[in-house]
Amino acid sequence: MTTGSSPSGTDSPTAPSESRRARRHDATRAEILDAAWQIVRRDGLTGLSLRDLAAQVGMRAPSLYSYFGSKHEIYDAMFRQGYQQMLLGSPELPEDTTEETLVAFAHEAALRFFDFCVAEPARHQLLFLRTIPGFEPSPESYRVAVEAYDRTVGGLRRFPQVSDADLDLWTAALTGMVSQQLANDPGGTRWRDQVPRVVEMLLAETLGTSQP
Amino acid sequence: MTTGSSPSGTDSPTAPSESRRARRHDATRAEILDAAWQIVRRDGLTGLSLRDLAAQVGMRAPSLYSYFGSKHEIYDAMFRQGYQQMLLGSPELPEDTTEETLVAFAHEAALRFFDFCVAEPARHQLLFLRTIPGFEPSPESYRVAVEAYDRTVGGLRRFPQVSDADLDLWTAALTGMVSQQLANDPGGTRWRDQVPRVVEMLLAETLGTSQP
DNA sequence: GTCTATAGAATGATAGAC
DNA sequence: GTCTATCATTCTATAGAC
Incomplete structure (x- = not known):
């Protein structure tokens, strides 16, 4: 089903x-x-x-x-499937790269990513936290993971000001929001409600507070 | 030892x-x-x-x-010990609450917290991620956990502008930095190097960008 | 308090008949 | 491909002698 x-x-x-x-x-x-x-x-x-x-x-x-x-092969297939689902759930990159559309894209992508993670805690654990003792994804599955990551942050890469260090900040802040939501308010929206605020904060930080 | x-x-x-x-x-x-x-x-x-x-x-x-x-009692004792160590490692609250000293305290506390988490990944897993199937801390141990949390964010509470929602933002951002460091650059400083920047960003966000 | 012995129950994985 | 039977481990936990 x-x-x-x-x-x-x-x-x-x-x-x-x-x-x-x-x-x-x-x-x-x-x-x-x-x-x-x-x-x-x-x-x-x-x-x-x-x-x-x-x-x-x-x-x-x-x-x-x-x-x-083996059992690990099953986990590996689930891992790959999980990232394929993440790929399917990520929004289309906009054609035009005006600041306005990119900002809208960032909001959309962030919220979708958040909801994707929170929707299935076990999947979140498999994809993002390394919690199964001996498990490491196969190279093929890892390739899918990288593809999904690139696609998710692809919109931010369109901003010429955004560096790799900036992307690290984005991923840390958003995954942190997800983890707090799952750990301390499962099923609620206590952190989800603040996602737009975090996106604005990160945009200001990584684009410069005001455009000249 | x-x-x-x-x-x-x-x-x-x-x-x-x-x-x-x-x-x-x-x-x-x-x-x-x-x-x-x-x-x-x-x-x-x-x-x-x-x-x-x-x-x-x-x-x-x-x-x-x-x-x-039982085995869970051992985990519980370790849980309590871990938060006691966190209490010991957190810096003293400053006596005077001038903006300057509070800002310095925030930087100090954030970096110490980060280093505390990264120093022992297993401890981090026990204290912050719920990864052991049946385990839940006893009420006494949980009390220590709350005490450590209050102490760690205590400096921020001194700012009258800082709300509970703001504190959620702080914890999410900092724990996110920790998780990324552990998962994607264990032993390195890729995210640690950006902790001061994150603190500045959070201070600006939660205190207002400029004081009148 | 520490031991031996063992219960009792899971687990992942394999051999070999059909 | 699916099954039964079983291996080989591992585990937490208990009973009872010393």
């Missing part, structure tokens, strides 16, 4: 990039990942066990190894 | 608030906690096991139950 891909009704027989078997395999993989998200949503990120996961999709635990080589 | 209390050479026989047995008991407790810090420093917060911990102090695991009722 959550991330299930809706397959098109007809498949093109002239372009079978995947065999029926392979397609079925991928579908089951997707189903397993959806079930995994459900479980971490309920039991927390570290509460995921292969037995529970298999039961959720009507399997026994060893059968999962036909689809993933 | 790390947090070991250095007992005074002579004990006062007229004020035996603790019997020798009780003192020895407390000393062993402290020794266990020191060993626990060593282990989480090396293996991460969740890497702490009672077997390892007991071995570190030359015991077997069940013997620990003479000193702590």
Whole structure:
């Protein structure tokens, strides 16, 4: 349900990039990942066990190894999926780069990022806090993470005044707001309400307080 | 070594608030906690096991139950110890509340807090991120946490302009800097170098950009 | 207080039949 | 591909001898 891909009704027989078997395999993989998200949503990120996961999709635990080589591979697929969702949720970069449109974009991107993080605490933990003992994302998954980051801060890069150090300030301030919201007022808006203010503050700081 | 209390050479026989047995008991407790810090420093917060911990102090695991009722009680004692260390590390509140001294205090307090967090990632995880599945601090420990927080932001409360919402901004920005430093440049100073800048930015935001 | 022994329950992962 | 059976660990916690 959550991330299930809706397959098109007809498949093109002239372009079978995947065999029926392979397609079925991928579908089951997707189903397993959806079930995994459900479980971490309920039991927390570290509460995921292969037995529970298999039961959720009507399997026994060893059968999962036909689809993933290890538990960490499942986490890795979730990691990649999470950043792909972040990519989908980020707003389009504006064509014109007037200060006005860029400022509006910054507000939009910041609030969307905030909501994206807060919507799924387990995903936030997986993507941004390194909380699973042995886990490190694979190079492919890391590539997606970098792509999502670049896209999210892409609007700010359009400002010629904004340096890399400035971007560090942006990410720190916004992720800090997210963490406080999740830790100290989960489900509320105590920090979310201040996001526009933070964006204004950061714009003033990184663009210079007044344009000449 | 790390947090070991250095007992005074002579004990006062007229004020035996603790019997020798009780003192020895407390000393062993402290020794266990020191060993626990060593282990989480090396293996991460969740890497702490009672077997390892007991071995570190030359015991077997069940013997620990003479000193702590459960593993969570050990975490709780570490939690309390961590916030006590934070209290000790926070600078003294200035007597006079001129703007100048308060600004200096804000800089001092922010940088000390940052260094305190970054110095021990496992401690940071225990105190600020809720990462251990079932753990919640006891009321007594939580009291220490609140006390440390109040003391850390106490200097800012001296400014009459600073509201509770402003304090939320301060904590979010500073903890965000810490998290980014730990996650993306551990051992470095990429975010630390910008702490003074963040303090200035927050002062300008929460005090008003210019005083009349 | 400390030990041995062990309960009791999880876990991730593998072997091999079907 | 899926299953049963099981390995091999790890863990917290308890019982009871000394």
